[in-house]
Amino acid sequence: MTTIAKLLKYDFAKGSLSLFDSNGNQTYFENSDGYWSKREYNSNGKETYYENSDGYWVKSEYNSNGNRTYYENSEGYWYKFEFDSNGKETYSEDSKGTIIDNRPKPNCGGKTVTVDGIEYELKAKEIT
Secondary structure, three states, X not given: OOOHHHHHOOOHHHOOEXXXXXXXXXXXXXXXXXXXXXXXXXXXXXXEEEEEOOOOEEEEEEOOOOOEEEEEEOOOOEEEEEEOOOOOEEEEEEOOXXXXXXXXXXXXXXXXXXXXXXXXXXXXXXXX
Protein backbone atom coordinates (compact mmCIF):
# COMPACT_ATOMS: atom_id res chain seq x y z
CA MET A 1 0.00 0.00 0.00
CA THR A 2 1.22 3.46 -0.84
CA THR A 3 1.14 5.73 2.21
CA ILE A 4 0.97 9.52 2.26
CA ALA A 5 4.62 9.72 3.32
CA LYS A 6 5.62 7.64 0.29
CA LEU A 7 3.54 9.83 -2.01
CA LEU A 8 5.18 12.95 -0.56
CA LYS A 9 8.63 11.29 -0.55
CA TYR A 10 8.80 12.33 3.08
CA ASP A 11 12.20 12.20 4.83
CA PHE A 12 11.67 10.48 8.20
CA ALA A 13 15.03 11.84 9.36
CA LYS A 14 12.90 14.92 10.15
CA GLY A 15 10.71 12.80 12.44
CA SER A 16 7.28 11.28 12.03
CA LEU A 17 4.74 12.80 9.66
CA SER A 18 1.63 14.44 11.11
CA LEU A 19 -1.11 16.28 9.24
CA PHE A 20 -3.71 18.51 10.88
CA ASP A 21 -7.03 20.05 9.83
CA SER A 22 -7.81 23.78 10.00
CA ASN A 23 -8.97 23.34 13.63
CA GLY A 24 -5.67 21.83 14.76
CA ASN A 25 -6.98 18.27 14.97
CA GLN A 26 -4.52 15.59 13.91
CA THR A 27 -5.96 13.86 10.84
CA TYR A 28 -2.99 11.70 9.85
CA PHE A 29 0.13 10.26 11.49
CA GLU A 30 2.85 8.08 10.04
CA ASN A 31 6.22 6.91 11.36
CA SER A 32 9.30 5.42 9.74
CA ASP A 33 8.14 1.86 10.51
CA GLY A 34 5.19 2.33 8.15
CA TYR A 35 2.63 2.56 10.96
CA TRP A 36 -0.07 5.09 10.16
CA SER A 37 -3.34 6.30 11.63
CA LYS A 38 -6.01 8.61 10.33
CA ARG A 39 -8.85 10.44 12.05
CA GLU A 40 -12.00 12.31 11.03
CA TYR A 41 -13.88 14.87 13.11
CA ASN A 42 -17.34 16.43 13.11
CA SER A 43 -17.96 20.18 12.99
CA ASN A 44 -17.69 20.33 16.80
CA GLY A 45 -14.22 18.78 16.80
CA LYS A 46 -15.36 15.38 18.09
CA GLU A 47 -13.57 12.36 16.60
CA THR A 48 -16.02 10.41 14.46
CA TYR A 49 -13.64 7.94 12.82
CA TYR A 50 -10.25 6.44 13.60
CA GLU A 51 -8.34 3.86 11.61
CA ASN A 52 -4.78 2.54 11.72
CA SER A 53 -2.46 0.40 9.63
CA ASP A 54 -3.08 -2.61 11.89
CA GLY A 55 -6.67 -2.74 10.57
CA TYR A 56 -8.28 -1.42 13.76
CA TRP A 57 -11.03 1.18 13.37
CA VAL A 58 -13.55 3.03 15.54
CA LYS A 59 -16.72 4.91 14.53
CA SER A 60 -18.53 7.33 16.86
CA GLU A 61 -21.69 9.44 16.62
CA TYR A 62 -22.66 12.40 18.81
CA ASN A 63 -25.85 14.32 19.54
CA SER A 64 -26.20 18.09 19.18
CA ASN A 65 -25.00 18.54 22.79
CA GLY A 66 -21.74 16.72 22.08
CA ASN A 67 -22.65 13.53 23.95
CA ARG A 68 -21.45 10.32 22.32
CA THR A 69 -24.56 8.37 21.31
CA TYR A 70 -22.94 5.50 19.41
CA TYR A 71 -19.58 3.72 19.36
CA GLU A 72 -18.49 0.78 17.23
CA ASN A 73 -15.09 -0.81 16.62
CA SER A 74 -13.55 -3.32 14.25
CA GLU A 75 -13.55 -6.01 16.96
CA GLY A 76 -17.36 -6.12 16.84
CA TYR A 77 -18.00 -4.22 20.07
CA TRP A 78 -20.61 -1.45 20.05
CA TYR A 79 -22.63 0.60 22.50
CA LYS A 80 -25.29 3.27 22.30
CA PHE A 81 -26.51 5.92 24.72
CA GLU A 82 -29.55 8.16 25.10
CA PHE A 83 -29.61 11.39 27.10
CA ASP A 84 -32.32 13.63 28.50
CA SER A 85 -32.56 17.36 27.71
CA ASN A 86 -30.17 18.10 30.62
CA GLY A 87 -27.48 15.81 29.20
CA LYS A 88 -28.03 13.09 31.81
CA GLU A 89 -27.61 9.55 30.49
CA THR A 90 -30.98 7.79 30.52
CA TYR A 91 -30.31 4.63 28.52
CA SER A 92 -27.36 2.53 27.44
CA GLU A 93 -26.99 -0.75 25.63
CA ASP A 94 -23.98 -2.65 24.33
CA SER A 95 -23.12 -5.64 22.15
CA LYS A 96 -22.52 -7.80 25.23
CA GLY A 97 -26.21 -7.51 26.13
CA THR A 98 -25.87 -5.03 28.98
CA ILE A 99 -28.85 -2.65 29.14
CA ILE A 100 -29.29 0.16 31.66
CA ASP A 101 -32.68 1.86 31.31
CA ASN A 102 -33.30 4.94 33.46
CA ARG A 103 -35.76 6.55 31.06
CA PRO A 104 -38.84 8.02 32.73
CA LYS A 105 -41.72 5.57 32.84
CA PRO A 106 -45.27 6.65 32.03
CA ASN A 107 -47.38 7.53 35.06
CA CYS A 108 -50.45 5.38 35.67
CA GLY A 109 -52.30 8.16 37.54
CA GLY A 110 -55.85 8.81 36.33
CA LYS A 111 -56.33 5.45 34.64
CA THR A 112 -59.17 3.26 35.78
CA VAL A 113 -59.48 -0.47 36.21
CA THR A 114 -62.58 -2.53 36.90
CA VAL A 115 -62.41 -5.30 39.47
CA ASP A 116 -65.55 -7.33 40.26
CA GLY A 117 -67.71 -4.67 38.62
CA ILE A 118 -66.22 -1.80 40.65
CA GLU A 119 -64.17 0.91 38.94
CA TYR A 120 -61.00 2.05 40.66
CA GLU A 121 -58.88 5.05 39.72
CA LEU A 122 -55.15 4.34 39.78
CA LYS A 123 -52.78 6.63 41.61
CA ALA A 124 -48.98 6.37 41.56
CA LYS A 125 -47.55 5.31 44.89
CA GLU A 126 -44.80 7.51 46.28
CA ILE A 127 -41.67 5.61 47.19
CA THR A 128 -40.05 6.80 50.38
